[in-house]
Amino acid sequence: MEAIDRAAKQFVLTVQEYSLFALRAVLNLFSPPIYWSDIVLQSDIIGVGSVVIVIFAGFFTGGVLAVQSAATLAAFGATAVTGQFVAKSMVCELGAVLTGIMVSGRNASSMASELGSMVVTEQIDAMRALGVDPMRKLVTPRITATVAMLFFLTIVADFFGILGGAVVTVFMNGQNGTQYFSMAYQHLNFHDILQGLVKPLIFGFIIATTGCFYGMRTTGGTQGVGRSTIQAVVFSSVLIIFVDLLISVLMVSL
Amino acid sequence: MNETLASPVHSAALAGEPVVEFRGVTVSFGGPPVLEEISFTVAPDETRILLGPAGVGKSVLLKTANGLVQPDTGSVALFGQTITGLPERQLFPVRARTGMVFQEGALFDSLTVRDNVAYQLIQEKVDDEEIDARVLEALRFVGLEQTFSLFPGSLSGGMRRRVAIARALINRPELLLYDSPTGGLDPVTSTTIIELVLKQRDVYKTPSLLVTHRLQDAFTMCTHRFDADKGAMTPLPEGETDHNTTFLMLNEGRMIFDGSLHELVNSKDKFVREFLE
Numbered sequence: 001m002e003a004i005d006r007a008a009k010q011f012v013l014t015v016q017e018y019s020l021f022a023l024r025a026v027l028n029l030f031s032p033p034i035y036w037s038d039i040v041l042q043s044d045i046i047g048v049g050s051v052v053i054v055i056f057a058g059f060f061t062g063g064v065l066a067v068q069s070a071a072t073l074a075a076f077g078a079t080a081v082t083g084q085f086v087a088k089s090m091v092c093e094l095g096a097v098l099t100g101i102m103v104s105g106r107n108a109s110s111m112a113s114e115l116g117s118m119v120v121t122e123q124i125d126a127m128r129a130l131g132v133d134p135m136r137k138l139v140t141p142r143i144t145a146t147v148a149m150l151f152f153l154t155i156v157a158d159f160f161g162i163l164g165g166a167v168v169t170v171f172m173n174g175q176n177g178t179q180y181f182s183m184a185y186q187h188l189n190f191h192d193i194l195q196g197l198v199k200p201l202i203f204g205f206i207i208a209t210t211g212c213f214y215g216m217r218t219t220g221g222t223q224g225v226g227r228s229t230i231q232a233v234v235f236s237s238v239l240i241i242f243v244d245l246l247i248s249v250l251m252v253s254l
Numbered sequence: 255m256n257e258t259l260a261s262p263v264h265s266a267a268l269a270g271e272p273v274v275e276f277r278g279v280t281v282s283f284g285g286p287p288v289l290e291e292i293s294f295t296v297a298p299d300e301t302r303i304l305l306g307p308a309g310v311g312k313s314v315l316l317k318t319a320n321g322l323v324q325p326d327t328g329s330v331a332l333f334g335q336t337i338t339g340l341p342e343r344q345l346f347p348v349r350a351r352t353g354m355v356f357q358e359g360a361l362f363d364s365l366t367v368r369d370n371v372a373y374q375l376i377q378e379k380v381d382d383e384e385i386d387a388r389v390l391e392a393l394r395f396v397g398l399e400q401t402f403s404l405f406p407g408s409l410s411g412g413m414r415r416r417v418a419i420a421r422a423l424i425n426r427p428e429l430l431l432y433d434s435p436t437g438g439l440d441p442v443t444s445t446t447i448i449e450l451v452l453k454q455r456d457v458y459k460t461p462s463l464l465v466t467h468r469l470q471d472a473f474t475m476c477t478h479r480f481d482a483d484k485g486a487m488t489p490l491p492e493g494e495t496d497h498n499t500t501f502l503m504l505n506e507g508r509m510i511f512d513g514s515l516h517e518l519v520n521s522k523d524k525f526v527r528e529f530l531e
Contacts, residue, residue, distance in 0.1 A: 033377075126354070131347065
């Protein structure tokens with residue numbers, strides 16, 4: 001019982017610390033100094049650096065969706081709606097979630113390990129001793145860059161997902177390409193696109209805040225860095241899927 | 255080295271106040287106290303050597319001195335201003351007046367030696383030409399001009415420590431905090447580092463707080479001076495010691511000694527005797 005009590009208190013404390021950490025990082029955007037060059041540098045690392053994996057993940061996922069859906073839809077004589085199915089799945093759900101998970105694996109881990117290494121080698125303390133706020137210099141630029149870049153990466157994933165579906169539909173299932181794109185285009189409405197573009201903004205925030213939070217509270221040397229990295233990836237991935245569910249429920253009910 | 259690395263006029267010194275003052279400071283990190291009821295001062299032009307075995311809270315004390323660690327009770331005054339309880343944002347300008355050398359150097363791995371040493375100047379948006387000149391001058395002071403464009407990863411442990419000293423000195427600090435600057439180094443490199451510390455003490459009179467568990471370094475600091483003409487460290491005449499270099503000793507988070515070298519070697523305290531022997 002005592003162990004449960006302690007674990008519950010620890011959980012509440014962690015949530016409180018995370019919330020304050022994220023709030024401070026965001027508020028830093030509204031007062032100087034803002035490190036624009038660090039935001040651009042992080043955008044390059046997070047955005048440009050993740051483009052290739054996002055293209056591949058999107059393309060293959062779209063292809064898989066087309067393969068699986070065509071088999072099921074054929075039973076009802078509705079293979080013509082493959083384009084609609086793939087486009088809607090990619091834009092509403094999979095584009096954002098897949099990109100979020102991929103970027104989380106790549107960047108939440110790198111943020112946690114980079115900042116964690118800086119903590120254990122006293123580089124963060126050195127930065128503070130030199131009169132520079134590590135939250136402003138390291139955390140806020142990463143959050144800003146991840147939120148902005150995940151938005152565009154999701155659009156890239158959506159595009160290549162629909163393209164992957166088209167390749168499978170045309171070259172493997174022998175269907176008409178014009179029909180595929182026409183169905184995909186006609187059945188996508190503003191609500192779907194809004195849903196697909198709101199999610200990456202929130203997922204980007206989750207990835208960067210989780211990665212930086214676990215990195216900045218690293219203790220216990222190199223072993224601690226490893227632990228922080230694992231925690232950052234696990235929590236950000238689970239949180240992305242959980243928040244995706246909440247947003248989907250909310251937006252479907254609107 | 256020219257005048258630009260020299261310490262500026264000490265505002266606290268002019269006011270006749272201690273540069274650092276600890277008043278009954280206790281620090282704990284949610285467990286038993288790491289520091290307990292610590293009180294001492296660092297006067298202008300004074301070098302205080304903090305002795306003690308590993309793990310007694312020496313580094314925590316040093317970090318408390320410039321507000322990197324906040325005490326649970328008691329207060330710390332830096333340059334006459336109480337810094338305890340100040341929000342982090344207000345601490346940055348006070349900290350910027352101090353120079354700190356960390357245990358392992360704490361150089362930024364992703365930056366070149368030039369950018370590491372110039373870190374503070376870059377944040378202050380100082381002109382590039384002036385930055386280069388001042389970095390070269392600071393590197394010349396520690397004898398490492400040739401490392402200007404290198405990354406810390408390609409430097410030896412001693413070189414990293416010397417670059418860290420250059421970084422601490424570049425903004426003309428009014429107080430220097432050295433955290434075990436010779437820890438883990440070979441005797442020759444340790445002597446080079448101690449010579450640099452002496453040079454800063456004797457030529458530029460910057461007050462400092464130096465943490466070490468190496469007695470030989472502490473005694474060298476007391477029994478030697480930096481001869482600016484020879485450009486090297488020379489021993490003081492037999493029986494003479496530097497009266498501005500005094501000692502503190504920590505044990506299990508408590509300050510058990512505060513005094514001169516003479517008082518230290520004649521101390522009756524059991525722990526001090528054991529430590530010296």
